[in-house]
Amino acid sequence: MKRLLAALGVAFVLAIPATASAHDECVEVSDVVGERKCGRYGSGWSAERGFRFVLGGGLWTSSVSPIGRDFSGKTTEKGPSEYTYAGSQLGLDRVQSFGFDMRMHGFVTPALYLGLDWSMGLGVAKPNEVKTSEGWTLTQRTGLRWMHVKVAPVIGVRIPLGRISLRLETLVGLEIIGLSQYAVDPSGSMKHGNASHVSFLLEPRAAVDLWTGPWSTITVWGSTNALRTSDGSVGLLFSFHATPYDGKFSL
């Protein structure tokens, strides 16, 4: 019975790539149109039979204020460990972070695109000592203890202007801010505590793409959080485009 199950398992695993292969690759009768089971006429060169998508990655920096954000945290060790505090208790006006940004989007019309943006930045925060209502005392840890993460679907429009394009877009997703501190419980025992604030993100963004080649751009972008207009981000993005000039070079 075990052998039979093992054989079925192996057959199943082998069947997966076989199916994918039949779907994705040519059965090479010949490479003449009409005499092969793939390689549709126009694939690889036509606008209609290609998919316009963009993959990008880059660097960004953000400046956000913890004021008006409620943090909830817990220590990394056993025991009753949860605590909350208001961001204003940190005594920080703004915190700057730097990090990586990853992005992909695809065009649903010649101008409109949908995609996903993920970014993470780290920064140094020097907060005041915080006393929580649960009796914990939170103190500063040195190093990159401030984390700013955004995960958001994105919708935008592109305006082609030759060697540059303008893009206006909005990120609609989640923003996570994390802060790692030392947490001292009422008995005086010190632990590592991680607190975070998660909020809805609505971020309008403006971007200028410079075409460095038909399939590549360097982008400068800037944004603000529509729900906290004092927060802002700027970044530099390097992108690969599956279609030259995204299928439209100028208006």
Next chain:
Amino acid sequence: MHARWLLLLLLAACGPSRGYQARSILHEGDIDARAMRTLGCVDVGFGLRFVGNEAPMLRTRFGNRCPEPVVFDLTRVRIVGHSGHSGTDKTRALAFDDPRAEVVTLHLDGVTEGMEKLRLVDDGKAGGALDAICIHVDELVPEAPDTHAGPVCFARPATASPEWQVSEWKVSK
């Protein structure tokens, strides 16, 4: 992992590729320069091959010099078979063998090149063996301004070579 992605993207962003450049379709070496025509933004070149008794196979290479996509319509290409001698020949129309109706009007992406191989259907074999085949491309790129590109003609080779040679065949009016 992130560093590797970034490096790849940086290489892509600063890559040397400029896309299709004028006359680059000749670089592959399978298109005779005399079989190339330029229609507006588009370079198009042909090669013709017969293997045994099979139908002739037309190799078509094309590239768009411009950054914008352009209409590329192989259905508007007229292919004429000639039998007899140049100038006093009999002609008959040939068509693409396209059983799944794939050959339709499409846009050739900006600075992009492509290649298609198509068999030609010759329904007039009773008219005798073909001595030349001419491809009339004037309407291949409808947007091309004032196109008067001459036909690309291929003549049966003197040797047993399967590759037909570009010819200055005099097309009957």
